[in-house]
Amino acid sequence: MATAGERDPDDTFAVADALAAPVLTYLDGLRVERGYSPHTLAGYRRDLARLVGFARRRGLAQWRALDPEQMRGFIAAEHRRGLSATSVQRLLSSCRGFFGHLLREGGLAASPAADLRAPRAPRKLPQVLDADEMSRLLDFPTLTPEDVRDRAMLELLYSSGLRRAELCGLRWGDLQLEEGLVRVRGKGGRSRDVPVGSKAREALSALRALGAATPAQPVFKGARGGAIGEALVGRRIKAVAQRQGIDKRVYPHLFRHSCASHVLESSGDLRAVQELLGHADIATTQIYTHLDFQHLARVYDDAHPRARRRSRSEDG
Incomplete structure (x- = not known):
């Protein structure tokens, strides 16, 4: 509306x-x-x-x-x-x-927006969950088939940095669990092969064991048996976060941000993160270097003798 x-x-x-x-x-x-x-x-x-x-x-x-x-x-x-x-x-x-x-x-001779400049927006860094918060979020019991599906969704989002639309569009034929790969159709119809971590592979194997995992079948299904809708993915993630006591706002793209930040923090390989996320322009990926720098700054402040604030006892 x-x-x-x-x-x-x-x-x-x-x-x-x-x-x-x-x-x-x-x-x-x-x-x-x-x-x-x-x-x-x-x-x-x-x-x-x-x-x-x-x-x-x-x-x-x-x-x-x-x-x-x-x-x-x-x-x-x-x-x-x-x-x-x-x-x-x-x-x-x-x-x-x-x-x-x-x-x-042939409907225009020239673009009327060719020389226009939009106002500059302040650079807003994406929110992420740290590794401990992510572990707590993902460590929930799988007591029902819905829980098994939700665990597989969340593990794959974090493992492979997928967009929500990419997740919803997956078919079992896109997955190569033995090789640890998933073929993803991203923006503009571009396809990319993305690694799938061991925890996500275990969760997906558990989901596949529930049945109806032929190549053409959606990996993640809604209540009517078709591919799960994007809105439902958001609601399920929110429900899991509340159940696990995560006090931050948790939404599908947060898993993508967290995946990129954690991979970059560990590897320092910006090009690899660009390929993982399917960014056409590395400038889009570079925002995660700012997150990595923030982490470095916090470590420095906590660890460097000349950076730490002195305690009152040290002040005498």
Whole structure:
């Protein structure tokens, strides 16, 4: 449901005019040809609904009529309306992607967003669980088939740094448990082979022993026997965290952050972490070097004789 001041995307696209129709074609291409997840597509749809609404309010009949000055006004208005710098960056990225599609299809002569710059967002480091917290989270009894499934999900998320959509899309044919590998279809339909640790292999073997593990079957199933939904994954993770007494907010992507941080902390190999996570650009992976530096700084503060704060007894 749209929040106050936003237009519901479904309402926006109810009329497939010369503005909305190309957007719908573009979104369909992202889904079919590039394999974008429903979650990612929903974000694009919301962003481009804002753009369509703006163009209609300006009385534009086609995208060729949108000029850079109008586009600059649109981005500035969204920022003034309260959209965060990070959200404005995403909005501008969505618009640029759509304009690139129009350029390729001959619907535009030039992108009206070519020279626009989004406001700079403060760099926010991802939250992680430390190794002890992760062990406590994963050490829960498997008393029911649902528990067995949940253990396998959580172990695999942490072991291999999968995105939630990648986890939900897994089939048994993607797993090579004896070799300790899983083939993952990531963003943009790109595939990568990812190692699976021993604890995750044990949990997956226990899940496979419950039956219905033919190559085409989903690894993780919902109540109706189909592939588990992304929302249910989030709810199950939250339930396990509460049961295990983890007082941090625990969500699917936290396992990916924790996996990357722990591997980098142990190995120092940024390229290996990039391959593990399936990042197209190593700059995306470099955020984990900041986490590793924070850990180093804490160790230094605790251990270095010239860094430690003196206790009151030492002060005399």
